[in-house]
Structure formats: structure tokens, C-alpha cells
Amino acid sequence: MxxxxxxxxxxxxxxxxxxxxxxxxxxxxxxxxxxxxxxxxxxxxxxxxxxxxxxxxxxxxxxxxxxxxxxxxxxxxxxxxxxxxxxxxxxxxxxxxxxxxxxxxxxxxxxxxxxxxxxxxxxxxxxxxxxxxxxxxxxxxxxxxxxxxxxxxxxxxxxxxxxxxxxxxxxxxxxxxxxxxxxxxxxxxxxxxxxxxxxxxxxxxxxxxxxxxxxxxxxxxxxxxxxxxxxxxxxxxxxxxxxxxxxxGPTPMLPKWAFGYTQSKERYVNAREMLDVVREYRRRRIPLDVIVLDWKSWPNGNGWGQKSFDPVRFPDPPAFTAALHDLGARLMVSIWPIMTGDCPNQRELLERDLMLGNQATYNAFSPEARACYWEQANRGLFAQGIDAWWCDCTEPFEADWSGAVKPEPHHRLAINTGQARRYLDEGCLSAYSLLHSKGIYEGQRRATAAKRVINLTRSSYAGQHRYGTITWSGDICATWETLRRSIPEGLNFCVTGEPYWSVDIGGFFINHDPKLWFWRGDYADGCRGLTEMTALEPDPKDTGCQDRGYWELYTRWLQYGAFLPIFRSHGTDAAREIWRFGEAGTPFYDTIAEYIRLRYELLPYIYSAAAQVTLASATLMRPLALDFPADPRTHAVTDQFRFGPSLMVCPVTQPMYFGPNSTPIEGAAKSRSVYLPAGTTWCDFWTGAAHKGGRTIEAAAPLETIPVFVPAGTILPLSPEPQQYTDEKPDAPYEIRIYAGANGTFDLYEDAGDSYAYEQGAYSLIRLTWKQRSRRLTIGARQGTFPTQVTTREYRVVLLADGQRTTKTVTYTGAALTVAFQT
Incomplete structure (x- = not known):
């Protein structure tokens, strides 16, 4: 009692x-x-x-x-x-x-x-x-x-x-x-x-x-x-x-460029290769904001995990990062919590008694160890001009990554937690990444307020979002089943208050290695495995996977990725740059290019939605069931989701054109079923066609189309003028697209795109309001200011209604104005 x-x-x-x-x-x-x-x-x-x-x-x-x-x-x-x-x-x-x-x-x-x-x-x-x-x-x-x-x-x-x-x-x-x-x-x-x-x-x-x-x-x-x-x-x-x-704790703003396109692979070998890739994107006029240096930035023969550049492959790091910045690109570099081979970073941490029991993994639970680790990363990398962190292997005692047969779930649990408890307190087995992320965030915040922290990390925990983190789903395989499973898993992650999540677009492992249970992709043609540890130059034979079945899977995965919080291509076995999937004028290349460009067109919407993550604890990636809890049919939907407040994304998760080994598929329907939640009218993002909610429809989904729907009354701010990176044209016109049928509002957010000045109020909000009955859009007075603010911008207001597209152009200077359409 x-x-x-x-x-x-x-x-x-x-x-x-x-x-x-x-x-x-x-x-x-x-x-x-x-x-x-x-x-x-x-x-x-x-x-x-x-x-x-x-x-x-x-x-x-x-x-x-x-x-x-x-x-x-x-x-x-x-x-x-x-x-x-x-x-x-x-x-x-x-x-x-x-x-x-x-x-x-x-x-x-x-x-x-x-x-x-x-x-x-x-x-x-x-x-x-x-x-x-x-x-x-x-x-x-x-x-x-x-x-x-x-x-x-x-x-x-x-x-x-x-x-x-x-x-x-x-x-x-x-x-x-x-x-x-x-x-x-x-x-x-x-x-x-x-x-x-x-x-x-x-x-x-x-x-x-x-x-x-x-x-x-x-x-x-x-x-x-x-x-x-x-x-x-x-x-x-x-x-x-x-x-x-x-x-x-609140979620800090990521830099605006983090919401652009990130190109990565396992792995770029030297500075020249990375600069050549960025220059090729610029030559092709395909947008790109971030290029990623995966493991092995450190010197050859100098152990694992040293946080500095190899002087042979990266002879002048400040000049290298400056050249990337001149091209409008940023550099993300992989760092690890484990250091071996008696490298200088390992020796320093050992001498200061800041390692865990294996004498190789630093003790992220110690404030002194976190500070030392940060100073190493700062000296060797951040002070050289890098822009973002990739904190890999942040569950440092994972131990089941071997063997031909995947261990049973209970056995995997025992293997991994058994290894972790050798060196970590049993009560803190899952918190390593949380503390590791804290050290990186607090270290960079002490170093500068001019660059926002961005940390791509493989592990997570409650509260980690307050340290500028993005979590990705790990080293997954290139199969349609993996793509299908990724959609609900990303949703289950993002609803936990950890808002930024990503995947390796195309899967990390493309090929199938029968000796390893986790290397189980479906496509072999053109795959080369891991990059050689001691490579000084890129492999000239690495021209991409040639299997058209993989090209189709990659294209559909990239369409899905264009509507994720972070849009990032990465993996081993074969390079992932756009020219590995054909050339301009061919269907896979053109579709990939279209969706990378679409991501940049959506940036005013995406960045404003990301601001609401920080200002109001909104969630970018949302299960239908949590937005439509009164509609029980949404509870079982696993292959659709909301991206921000307006877009309902319906990825294609079945092949329609090719199977493995470039085998053509005959007679596959070029459509997919879509459930439209009850309680609203849904408009086709591409055409504006309206559909009543509470029913399932068949949506067209040829290679170039991923079905996307928006609720009637949606106000969607876009940036239709082509850009090669997020801040190339800061004063570019906006398209304010209205899907008629209901009232709607949207808060358009702008700031400098980087730095923490927004924490002191250096940003602006513009309330957009659509009234269906009067068919009027009110663009509210700008609230707030910041030093690099664009004070005058052209707004192209586009109304999609009754199968018609009507455009009116106005010049916005910060004062409220109204755009009226014929009733």
C-alpha cells in the first residue's frame, strides 16, 4: 500500500x-x-x-x-x-x-x-x-x-x-x-x-x-x-x-549549405581528385555544396585516426580548402574516436591518461579528454579550413562486423554489448556518441561563432540534437528491400526529437561478397570493393557500377533523398558522381540532375522549415499517423511521409525498368498506389490536380517522377533560378506557389546562412497568408533584420487552381503587400 x-x-x-x-x-x-x-x-x-x-x-x-x-x-x-x-x-x-x-x-x-x-x-x-x-x-x-x-x-x-x-x-x-x-x-x-x-x-x-x-x-x-x-x-x-x-535542449540551426547536395564516396584519395570532382560539377552546372573526405585523411603508415592531413596527398591543406571555398563548396572530413599505430594523437591522449581501457579509444565521458580530442581536431583540421565533421564509428565497440552468416539478433546483442561493457560503464553503454558530440560542439563553439557546427555521426542518443548532429543509418546495402525499410526507420528516428537524419543514397555496399554477411548488395558490374589503404592516386578503373538495375535503384533512392533532411550520396564499391550514371540527354543522368536541381529550388521552403525546428521544435520528417492521428488508415503506412509542413512524399520502392545484371523488366506498371489521408484535399505537387482525401489513388511514377502531394491551401516558397550552390545568388527571385482550395499560412525565414548571430535575433520572418474566399495572398511586413539581408526581392506569385496556372509578379521591399487574384 x-x-x-x-x-x-x-x-x-x-x-x-x-x-x-x-x-x-x-x-x-x-x-x-x-x-x-x-x-x-x-x-x-x-x-x-x-x-x-x-x-x-x-x-x-x-x-x-x-x-x-x-x-x-x-x-x-x-x-x-x-x-x-x-x-x-x-x-x-x-x-x-x-x-x-x-x-x-x-x-x-x-x-x-x-x-x-x-x-x-x-x-x-x-x-x-x-x-x-x-x-x-x-x-x-x-x-x-x-x-x-x-x-x-x-x-x-x-x-x-x-x-x-x-x-x-x-x-x-x-x-x-x-x-x-x-x-x-x-x-x-x-x-x-x-x-x-x-x-x-x-x-x-x-x-x-x-x-x-x-x-x-x-x-x-x-x-x-x-x-x-x-x-x-x-x-x-x-x-x-x-x-x-x-x-x-533546443536544436541549433545548421548552416544553410548543409541543406544542399553532399557528394561523398569511399573514398576520395587526394586533394586534386576532390577539386576535380567539384570543378566537374561546376562545368556541368549541377548544384553541389559539400564534398566529403572519408577515412584516411591522415598520413600513410602513421596509424589509424590521426586528425591531420597526409602531407603527400594533401600537401597544402589551407590552399586546398580555400580552393574549394572559391568554388562555392565546403569540406567535411571523417574523424574517429579510435587511434592506433602510435600516431601522435594517440600518444598525447595516452600520456595524459585520457584513453579507455583498450588504450586506443579516447574517453569521451571525461571533460578533459573531450577538450584534448577537440584541440587535436582543431589543430590538424579545423584550423586548416575544413567546414564540417563526420564523426564515424561513434559506437566504437561494435563487434559483429565479420563472418559470412549474420548472427541471430540475440547473439548480435550479446556480441556488441559484451564488447562495449569491457571498456564502458554498463549503465552508460549507449551514451558514448552523446558525449563525443558534446565535445566537438562545445570545442567549435569556443573556437568561433562564425561557423555553425555540423557533425554527421553514425550513432545517436536523446539530447544529441543540441550539438549540431546529423545521424545516418549506417553501412546499408544496395537493395530495393533496404530502400523500403529506410523510409519508416528514418521516421522512427526523427520523431524522437532528433530532427536531422540521412542515408547513404544508393546503399553503402553495392556488390555481394559471400564471405561477409553485411556486404549483400545486388549489383556487381563495375564494382571495385574498398579503396586501397595506401593509395596515393584515385583508381582510374573506378568508373562506377555499370549495372542498369543499380542505376534505376540509385535514381529512385536519390529522388527519395531529395526530400530528406540531409541530401547525401555515399558508399563503397563504385563512385557515385552523376556522370557515373550516363550523360546529359540520357534518362538516368537527366533524372538525377532534375532532382538535385529540385532540391535547390526547394531551399527557401526547406530552410524555413529547418528554422521552425530551432524556433518551435518542429519535425522535418513526419509519419502520416502523427499528423493525421484521427485517420486510423495512416497507422500502417510505411512508404509515405511528410517532409516539412507541406509536402507528402511517396517514394518508388519497386523496380520498373531493370533487374540485376541490367536485365530488362517487361510490363511493369509505371505507377504506385498512394493513400491520401482523410480530412483535407490533396493537390498533385507537379500538376496541381486536386484529390479528395480518405482514399487510395494510383499515382503516375515513371522514372522521372516521384509522387508528391500537398494539402490544399499550401503556400510553397521556391527559388526557381538555377544555382550551383546555396549562396551563389542570394538575391535570386522567389516563386511563391499557392495550391488553392483552402486557407493557408507559411513563415518564410531568412538569415545570413551561417554563424550563430541568429541566436541574438539576427534573422527575419515574413508571414505569407492565403485567403481562399477572397483569393488574396498577403505578404506580411518583414519582422527582424540581419546585416546581409536582401532588402528587395522579386516575388513571382503562382496560383494553381481549377487546372489553371496564374502568375503575378511583385517587388517586395519589406512592407506588407497584397496580391489579389480574380474570384
Whole structure:
């Protein structure tokens, strides 16, 4: 039986040695903490760094329960078992725990390994980079802790999303299970959100699992010092995400160029090759903003992971980066948390006792180690003019990347977490990337406010978004099945409050190597495998995969990628530049070129939507179910999504023209079915044709077309004038496209495109408002200013209505004006 122990800023209940604390962070967010046999811990969270102060609630004692109430939320605590039930302001049940209680703590001891500095190190190399192991260690007691289990009773009609991106291709997580640990193709976030407008954030960092299956509905954590979690409520998905960010921190703006096209491969060998690639894009007038230097920037024969340029292949780094900048391109460079071969960076960290037990992976949990690692990266790379980080292998003890047969899921869990727990605290197995990202972000912020941090990283955790991170889905294979699975996995990642996600367009592995379970692409012709470790010059035989089946898959993948938060092509086996897929005037080349250019046309929309991520905790990549929770047919849709507030994207995930080995496909329909959610009229992005919602249609999808739909009333700002990079023509005209049929608004955001001056208010917003009845667009007065602001711009207002396209051109100078169309 639970009794009331105290009622202050937090309400504490007691049952024997167990203590249950319920504390309202806001009127719509409640924190629940459970401990047993010990006092509650002082707040030392890695996820919620500075929790807001508690707000008051009323407490009512009823015969069967305690009722805690705020203006937005009501929480029942069962006297008999401590089971909690959550209701919104309208007294609608959101979620509850089972009557038996639902919160379980099992005592356990945490043991840690202690390594001698002179222990023998077994260094090796895998497909996924360098590895180092130390076998001999002493195992010592560290602390008493708990296993924890938190059970739920979900409503039959709700859908659940979250917990990061994985491999299975799950959309709605009802009836599913997730193993929550970090691995090459698993990026974990301990948070889920419901179509009933609530989310649950677990403040824990150990191995975890989620189940909503025959074993029950629960989250289990292997090691916690206490069970600590937040239930976040709101009147919409966006409101719930705002609550999540209130706890975990705001998302900083990425630089505008990050939303352009990124060209990468495994790997560019030297400075000349990279400059030649950028120059070729410029010659062909295909837009490009970022080129990426994958692993092995460091000197040949100097170990793995040194954060500096090879003086042979990159003899003058400042001149190299300046030449890229002169071409309007930025440079992203891969860095690793592991350093081997007695390279200078490794020696420095060892001498300062800042390595983990394997003597090769730096201790990202140490502030001193993070500062040292940053100074190395700054000296060797950032001070040389690079623009962005690729923090690869940020789950540094991944250990299942070998063998011909893919290990069973439970075996993979044991392999990977077993290796990680050799060197990391069992209670922090999943938090390495979070702290690694913190060090990079805080280091660069100390160094300059002129460049925004951008960090492409393979792993993630709750709160990592506050460090300027983008997560990608790992080293995936070039198959249509992988493309299909990527869509719902990206959605499950982005709903966790971690807004920036990407994939290797075309898959990382193109070919099929029967000796390796993960190298299982479907296409061989023209593939060359990994770049030689000691290469000084690019391989002249690397002219791209020649399989037309792969060309089709790549083209469809790139169409999908054009509507992702980050638009990036990367992989091994074969080069991915546009000229590897034909030449101008051929269908694959022309389609790829069209969608790269479309990305740049959409930049005013994309950058404004990204600003709302920072200003209002919006989400760029959105499951239909969370935007249309009242339409149950959206719950099962896994191959469509919203990109920002307006675009519904419907990727093509089946071949229509070629199979593997360039085998022609005969008779395939050049269309795909599309579900149009109920409650609105949908307009074809390409034609403006209107369709009633609440039904499935067959949408045309020949090679050059990915079906895209927008709700009636959409206002879509575009930049139709061709540009080779994002800031080539800052004063280019805008097209303001209106899809008629309903009222609509859009906030057009502008700033300098880089630097953190926006944090001091150096940006502007222009409210665009469409009134359907009067057929008038109001362009509101510009709010805000910044030094490089374009004060006068041509707006071409295009109305798509009744099968007609009507254009009116105005000059906008910052004062409000109205554009009227004939009624």
C-alpha cells in the first residue's frame, strides 16, 4: 500500500523501502522517479542537463487513488500498487500502467574492468575500421544498481513511433519489439511518441529493450541507479516534441549549405581528385555544396585516426580548402574516436591518461579528454579550413562486423554489448556518441561563432540534437528491400526529437561478397570493393557500377533523398558522381540532375522549415499517423511521409525498368498506389490536380517522377533560378506557389546562412497568408533584420487552381503587400 510521504515541489509516496516521486516539470510534463532502499539521487542526467523547476499541482486523496492535477494533466496513483494513469485536460485517458504496478526494480551490482597501462594490446583492422582490445584486466565492484522494467497498457487504437533507426523497417511499433543498443545500423534514442499525443522519455543509458508483443508492453533497462522517466503531453505531435526539447535542449540551426547536395564516396584519395570532382560539377552546372573526405585523411603508415592531413596527398591543406571555398563548396572530413599505430594523437591522449581501457579509444565521458580530442581536431583540421565533421564509428565497440552468416539478433546483442561493457560503464553503454558530440560542439563553439557546427555521426542518443548532429543509418546495402525499410526507420528516428537524419543514397555496399554477411548488395558490374589503404592516386578503373538495375535503384533512392533532411550520396564499391550514371540527354543522368536541381529550388521552403525546428521544435520528417492521428488508415503506412509542413512524399520502392545484371523488366506498371489521408484535399505537387482525401489513388511514377502531394491551401516558397550552390545568388527571385482550395499560412525565414548571430535575433520572418474566399495572398511586413539581408526581392506569385496556372509578379521591399487574384 502506498502512502503519502511528502507534498512539496514533488509529491513522494512510500511503500515499504520503495519511494515513488511524481514531479510536474510543466503543467503538461510529469517526471516519475522510483527508487528502493536508498534516497533519490541528485540530478546528474546526461540527457536532461538542466531540468526546468517544478510547478505546483493539486493533490486529492480518493479511497483508491491519489489524484494529482494541473491545468493540462491529471495523474492517478493507485494506492494499492502505485500504478499510474495519465489523463489530459479533457479527462481522456492517454496511457496507463497495469493494475499490478508496472514499475519494477531488481537489485544488481555493477562491476567494472580495470586495465594496467602496460597491458598487451591486440590491434586489428576490420571492414569498419581499426580495432584494439586488451584481454587482461581486474574486475572490481563499482556500485549497487538496479535492473528496471516499466510496463504500459496501450489503447487498441493508438500507434507508437520512436526509439531511433534500426534495420527491420518497422513503422508503427505496435506489436513489435526493439533491442536498444548502439551498432553500425542501429542509432538508439530512448523515447517514443503516440498518436494519442503523448511521449515517454527514459532517462537511462544502458542496454534496453522495448516490447509490445506476446511478452508484454514494456521498456526494460539493464542498469539504472533509479528508474527515471518523463511523460510529455500536448495537443499535437509538435507540442509533444516541444516538451521533449524543453527537457533535452533546443536544436541549433545548421548552416544553410548543409541543406544542399553532399557528394561523398569511399573514398576520395587526394586533394586534386576532390577539386576535380567539384570543378566537374561546376562545368556541368549541377548544384553541389559539400564534398566529403572519408577515412584516411591522415598520413600513410602513421596509424589509424590521426586528425591531420597526409602531407603527400594533401600537401597544402589551407590552399586546398580555400580552393574549394572559391568554388562555392565546403569540406567535411571523417574523424574517429579510435587511434592506433602510435600516431601522435594517440600518444598525447595516452600520456595524459585520457584513453579507455583498450588504450586506443579516447574517453569521451571525461571533460578533459573531450577538450584534448577537440584541440587535436582543431589543430590538424579545423584550423586548416575544413567546414564540417563526420564523426564515424561513434559506437566504437561494435563487434559483429565479420563472418559470412549474420548472427541471430540475440547473439548480435550479446556480441556488441559484451564488447562495449569491457571498456564502458554498463549503465552508460549507449551514451558514448552523446558525449563525443558534446565535445566537438562545445570545442567549435569556443573556437568561433562564425561557423555553425555540423557533425554527421553514425550513432545517436536523446539530447544529441543540441550539438549540431546529423545521424545516418549506417553501412546499408544496395537493395530495393533496404530502400523500403529506410523510409519508416528514418521516421522512427526523427520523431524522437532528433530532427536531422540521412542515408547513404544508393546503399553503402553495392556488390555481394559471400564471405561477409553485411556486404549483400545486388549489383556487381563495375564494382571495385574498398579503396586501397595506401593509395596515393584515385583508381582510374573506378568508373562506377555499370549495372542498369543499380542505376534505376540509385535514381529512385536519390529522388527519395531529395526530400530528406540531409541530401547525401555515399558508399563503397563504385563512385557515385552523376556522370557515373550516363550523360546529359540520357534518362538516368537527366533524372538525377532534375532532382538535385529540385532540391535547390526547394531551399527557401526547406530552410524555413529547418528554422521552425530551432524556433518551435518542429519535425522535418513526419509519419502520416502523427499528423493525421484521427485517420486510423495512416497507422500502417510505411512508404509515405511528410517532409516539412507541406509536402507528402511517396517514394518508388519497386523496380520498373531493370533487374540485376541490367536485365530488362517487361510490363511493369509505371505507377504506385498512394493513400491520401482523410480530412483535407490533396493537390498533385507537379500538376496541381486536386484529390479528395480518405482514399487510395494510383499515382503516375515513371522514372522521372516521384509522387508528391500537398494539402490544399499550401503556400510553397521556391527559388526557381538555377544555382550551383546555396549562396551563389542570394538575391535570386522567389516563386511563391499557392495550391488553392483552402486557407493557408507559411513563415518564410531568412538569415545570413551561417554563424550563430541568429541566436541574438539576427534573422527575419515574413508571414505569407492565403485567403481562399477572397483569393488574396498577403505578404506580411518583414519582422527582424540581419546585416546581409536582401532588402528587395522579386516575388513571382503562382496560383494553381481549377487546372489553371496564374502568375503575378511583385517587388517586395519589406512592407506588407497584397496580391489579389480574380474570384
Amino acid at each position: 502506498y502512502t503519502l510521504e511528502s507534498h512539496g515541489p514533488a509529491v513522494i509516496f512510500a511503500c515499504g523501502e520503495r519511494r515513488l516521486r511524481v514531479q510536474f516539470v510543466t503543467s503538461a510534463i510529469v517526471r516519475v522517479t522510483v527508487t528502493e532502499g536508498r534516497p533519490f539521487k541528485p540530478h546528474t542526467s546526461l540527457i536532461v542537463e538542466t531540468p526546468p523547476p517544478a510547478v505546483a499541482c493539486t493533490l486529492e486523496e480518493q479511497p483508491e487513488a491519489f489524484v494529482l492535477r494541473t491545468a493540462a494533466l491529471r495523474v492517478h496513483v493507485a494506492r494499492a500498487t502505485g500504478a499510474l494513469s495519465y489523463f489530459d485536460a479533457a479527462d481522456r485517458l492517454l496511457v496507463r500502467e497495469p493494475e499490478r504496478g508496472g514499475k519494477w526494480l531488481t537489485p544488481r551490482d555493477v562491476i567494472r574492468n580495470v586495465y594496467r597501462k602496460d597491458a598487451a594490446i591486440a590491434a586489428g583492422q576490420s571492414i569498419d575500421g581499426a580495432r584494439a582490445n586488451v584481454e587482461e584486466c581486474d574486475r572490481v565492484f563499482d556500485r549497487h544498481a538496479f535492473e528496471a522494467k516499466l510496463e504500459f497498457v496501450f489503447s487498441p487504437d493508438e500507434a507508437l513511433f520512436g526509439f531511433g533507426s534500426h534495420e527491420e523497417g518497422y513503422g508503427n511499433l505496435r506489436g513489435k519489439a526493439r533491442e536498444l543498443y548502439q551498432q553500425n545500423m542501429k542509432a538508439v534514442v530512448p523515447y517514443f511518441v503516440s498518436t494519442r499525443n503523448y511521449g515517454v522519455l527514459l532517462d537511462a543509458y544502458s542496454l534496453m529493450t522495448f516490447h509490445d508483443d506476446a511478452f508484454g508492453s514494456y521498456v526494460w533497462a539493464e542498469v539504472v541507479d533509479e528508474l527515471d522517466y518523463y511523460v510529455i503531453t500536448g495537443d499535437s505531435f509538435d507540442a509533444v516534441t516541444r516538451g521533449c526539447h524543453l527537457l533535452t
